[in-house]
Amino acid sequence: MADPLTETIVSEARANTPAALRAVYESLAPSVLGYLKSKGCEDPEALTQDVFLAVFSRISTVSGGPEGLRTFVFSVAHARMVDDYRRRERQPATAPYDPQLDQRTTESAEDAVVHSPLAAAELLDGLSEPQREVLLLRVVADLSLEETAATMGKTVNSVKQLQRRALLALKERMAGKEAADKHEQHVQQPQ
Template sequence: MAGQLSDDELSAALAGEPSGFSAVYAIISPAVLGYFRARGVEDAEGLTQDVFVDVLPKLAKVTGGHRGLRTFIFSVAHARLVDHHRRAERTPYLAEYDPLDDTRCAPSAEDEALGSLGGMTDSLSRLNDEQREVLVLRIVADLSIEQVAGIMDKSPGAIKQLQRRGLSALRDLVTEKDHAAS
C-alpha cells in the first residue's frame, strides 16, 4: 500500500495550506495515476492533474479523515474517467487520408471544362480556319469586332460576316448531332 498522510499533513490540507495539498498530491497522486493507467487512459498524467485541480478548492469540505479524503479523491477520479470515456465515444475516429486508398472518382474542374469543350472543339474543327478564328477570338477571348478585325487584318464588316457564317455552321452541326443522338 502507498504511503499514508500524517495527521498534521491531513489537517494542513483540510485547512487549505499549500504544504498540506502538496503532501496529499505526493502521496495519493501515484495511486490515481495507476488507476487511470489500469483503466487504459492514454493521457493518464493529464487526467490525474485534472483530478487534483478539481480536488484543491473542495478540500476544506472533506470529512471522514484519511479514508474520507481518499474516497473523495477517487470519486472525483472515477467521475473524470467516466467523462473521459464518454468524450472518447463521441469523438469521431480520425484516420489519415491516403489518396491511394480513396476509391471515389471525380474529375477535376479542369477535366470537366475541357470535356465540355471537347464537343465544341470537335465542332469548331469542322469550320474553316477564318470562321473558327473569329469565333474563338470573339467568344473565348471576349474581344470586340474591332479588336478581332485589327488582329486578323480585316474590316469589321468582314469579321461580322465570318462570325455570322461560323455561328450558322455551328448551329447546323449541333442540330445534326442532336438528331443523330435521338
C-alpha cells in the first residue's frame, strides 16, 4: 500500500493548506491514537488532539519530508504520553465510592440518647419542659408528630423544632460527658 503522505502533501501542509493538513491528520492520527492507547494513557483521544494541535502550530518548521513529519508527530506524541504519566503520578489515585464497603457509621441522636449509660431522667434534666415533654411523648409513648402536637396543643412544626433542639442538646451533653470520661480515664492511667 502506498504511503498517503507524499512530499507534495507535506509541503502543502507546511504552507498550512487545509486539505493537506486534513490529509496529514487522517494519515497519522490512527497510528498516534493506537500508540497512546497501547501506552495506557488515560484519555488517548484527547491526547491525540493535543498532539495534532501542537504539530500543526509548528508544522512550518518541520523538515525531512514525510519521514521527518512522522518523526516529529511521534516525538510530540511521546512527550504527551510522558506528560500524562507524570500528571497521574502527581494526582492521588481515585476510587469510586461504594456505600456497601463504607464501614463508617454515626448513630442517630435518638439512638445515642436511648443507648446512653446515663439514666433517662438525668439526660432530660437539662432540657426545657416543652423539650422534655416532646421527647417523652415521641420516644417513650411512641406518638406520631401529629398526635404529639394535638396532645401538647402545638403545631406539628413547633413539635418538630422542639424535638430537633432537644435531641441536639442531648447529643451535645453526651459528647461532653464522653470527652470528660475519656479525659478522666487518661488522667487515671499510670504513666
